[in-house]
Amino acid sequence: MTEPDTVDGRKLRGRRRRAQIIEATLTIVHRDGAAGVTHRTVAKEAGITTSLTLYYFATLDELLVAALTSVTEAYTQRIRQLVDTAEDPVDGLARLIAESAGPGRERALAERELSTLAARRPALRPAARSWRDSVAELARTQSDDPDVIEAFVALTDGLCAAILLGDRSVDPEHIRALLRAALLRPVR
Secondary structure, eight states: OOOOHHHHHHHHHHHHHHHHHHHHHHHHHHOGGGGOOOOOHHHHHHHHHHHHHHHHHHHHHHHHHHHHHHHHHHHHHHHHHHHHHHHHHHHHHHHHHGGGGGHHHHHHHHHHHHHHHHTTGGGGHHHHHHHHHHHHHHHHOOOOOHHHHHHHHHHHHHHHHHHOOOOOOOOOOHHHHHHHHHHHHHOO
């Protein structure tokens, strides 16, 4: 009767190892950019053998998709919470975007780098679209105009990029005001 426990233990160790590899990948993306990611560099960062990274992620695209998915799933979950529970989801989104200047900078930078890489690597595109789809879902709670929603999503992308490129403090209230203005103005 111990076999199910053993199998569950193996699955748990496998999930942990996979998460370790993904975290090592994100560390490399933050430090060296996506171009620095290879199975060898990830293995070295994770303190494991290269063959082990290949066991979990047979191709570099699989590894990059897993890393990007890890970041976007965290953002998607937070945005869904805003949609489902926040009194003012736009304010919550403004605060989430503002985190890119502070404690969330490393993850935001990795997400931006990998999302940009998706323009050249089609395997990354579904994961890269996840952020935009979640922001659009939030925008639909405020407007049913498809042009307004599209402009809102583009604004969030632009604000995130500007924050990562900037070196000044970020005011969540200013971001909230910009987001609110985008929702109130018809697109022509």
